[in-house]
Amino acid sequence: xxxxxxxxxxxxxxxxxxxxxxxxxxxxxxxxxxxxxxxxxxxxxxxxxxxxxxxxxxxxxxxxxxxxxxxxxxxxxxxxxxxxxxxxxxxxxxxxxxxxxxxxxxxxxxxxxxxxxxxxxxxxxxxxxxxxxxxxxxxxxxxxxxxxxxxxxxxxxxxxxxxxxxxxxxxxxxxxxxxxxxxxxxxxxxxxxxxxxxxxxxxxxxxxxxxxxxxxxxxxxxxxxxxxxxxxxxxxxxxxxxxxxxxxxxxxxxxxxxxxxxxxxxxxxxxxxxxxxxxxxxxxxxxxxxxxxxxxxxxxxxxxxxxxxxxxxxxxxxxxxxxxxxxxxxxxxxxxxxxxxxxxxxxxxxxxxxxxxxxxxxx
Ligand SMILES: Cc1cc2nc3c(=O)[nH]c(=O)nc-3n(C[C@H](O)[C@H](O)[C@H](O)COP(=O)(O)OP(=O)(O)OC[C@H]3O[C@@H](n4cnc5c(N)ncnc54)[C@H](O)[C@@H]3O)c2cc1C
Numbered sequence: 323x324x325x326x327x328x329x330x331x332x333x334x335x336x337x338x339x340x341x342x343x344x345x346x347x348x349x350x351x352x353x354x355x356x357x358x359x360x361x362x363x364x365x366x367x368x369x370x371x372x373x374x375x376x377x378x379x380x381x382x383x384x385x386x387x388x389x390x391x392x393x394x395x396x397x398x399x400x401x402x403x404x405x406x407x408x409x410x411x412x413x414x415x416x417x418x419x420x421x422x423x424x425x426x427x428x429x430x431x432x433x434x435x436x437x438x439x440x441x442x443x444x445x446x447x448x449x450x451x452x453x454x455x456x457x458x459x460x461x462x463x464x465x466x467x468x469x470x471x472x473x474x475x476x477x478x479x480x481x482x483x484x485x486x487x488x489x490x491x492x493x494x495x496x497x498x499x500x501x502x503x504x505x506x507x508x509x510x511x512x513x514x515x516x517x518x519x520x521x522x523x524x525x526x527x528x529x530x531x532x533x534x535x536x537x538x539x540x541x542x543x544x545x546x547x548x549x550x551x552x553x554x555x556x557x558x559x560x561x562x563x564x565x566x567x568x569x570x571x572x573x574x575x576x577x578x579x580x581x582x583x584x585x586x587x588x589x590x591x592x593x594x595x596x597x598x599x600x601x602x603x604x605x606x607x608x609x610x611x612x613x614x615x616x617x618x619x620x621x622x623x624x625x626x627x628x629x630x631x632x633x634x635x636x637x638x639x640x641x642x643x644x645x646x647x648x649x650x651x652x653x654x655x656x657x658x659x660x661x662x663x664x665x666x667x668x669x670x671x672x673x674x675x676x677x678x679x680x681x682x683x684x685x
Pocket of ligand 1: 330332355356362366367369380429507521524541617645646648679
């Protein structure tokens, strides 16, 4: 029976798990981060709770459930997380691709409607150019991620979680195949279970135990912009082949852009400047939009892009928690992982996402 847990990493996954375990149990919980909570990939996230094209039916159903879990978390926290349930308007390169996306989403029970050009203009009057068909995902939302992480962390601490920032976990402490704790830059912590929620850092921690996790750091660009207008530039999340953006607060806009490579002509600042021009070409009343900050975040990307959740074969006492879409999936993943950690009963919904599918012994 698990009595103590060390969670490595205080991003959206580690903090949500600590919050959930603290609410549901009397476990002794320690949450460690090498820097401050929310300072990893979560700091640079566009933070859209979204539907997506997916390669597997299981994963489509899982993502549909993930949206419901966020609504439940919103209720459980009585709206304190300030989630924006604005919905999202999107289209693809061709009308055929957009139609296929809408059909796929509807087949899996997502609340997604087809919108005509006239409806798009009514929903988003500031859009200058749009096609004759768009997908309107009514249940999508976005989260002020830093506020969510700080709020859940505060509640977790009040519920007894021991949070220690600026303590880098340097290795797992194990006797043969049983992990019993972690070594950090400030000393050792012992526990029955060690949960690795360190984002891209999970790879190095397991590599140290001669396990190769097929998880890469996938860069992506976040742009923070501001404008002077009193009215919102957009009413909902808008995702098109040219831009992905949303208004996150009065006078503040976020956009996400693909990172290309390290060549000078693809520098994130240059990509952001080009994206700003494209946004201004596509939006009325956006000439005063100013680029305030450009940053690159490293998403933890399992090679098959599916989540990684569960125990590590041949290494007792370690549980891995990773996803490249961890914002969308955090409440659902942490609810299911929490049940497994507390009861020891495996959750069927997690079966397709076990780490062993992309793990191997390293030399
Ligand atoms: C530009 C961009 C846009 C995105 N948009 C979306 C989106 O719209 N929707 C969506 O769902 N996802 C999106 N993502 C992805 C999402 O942000 C990430 O999947 C998520 O933030 C990962 O959360 P995490 O808790 O797993 O990792 P992180 O946030 O990286 O947290 C891991 C923590 O572990 C700590 N850590 C690591 N190693 C150690 C160690 N050895 N010792 C102690 N601490 C350690 C780090 O300091 C960090 O705080 C986006 C990402 C980017 C960059």
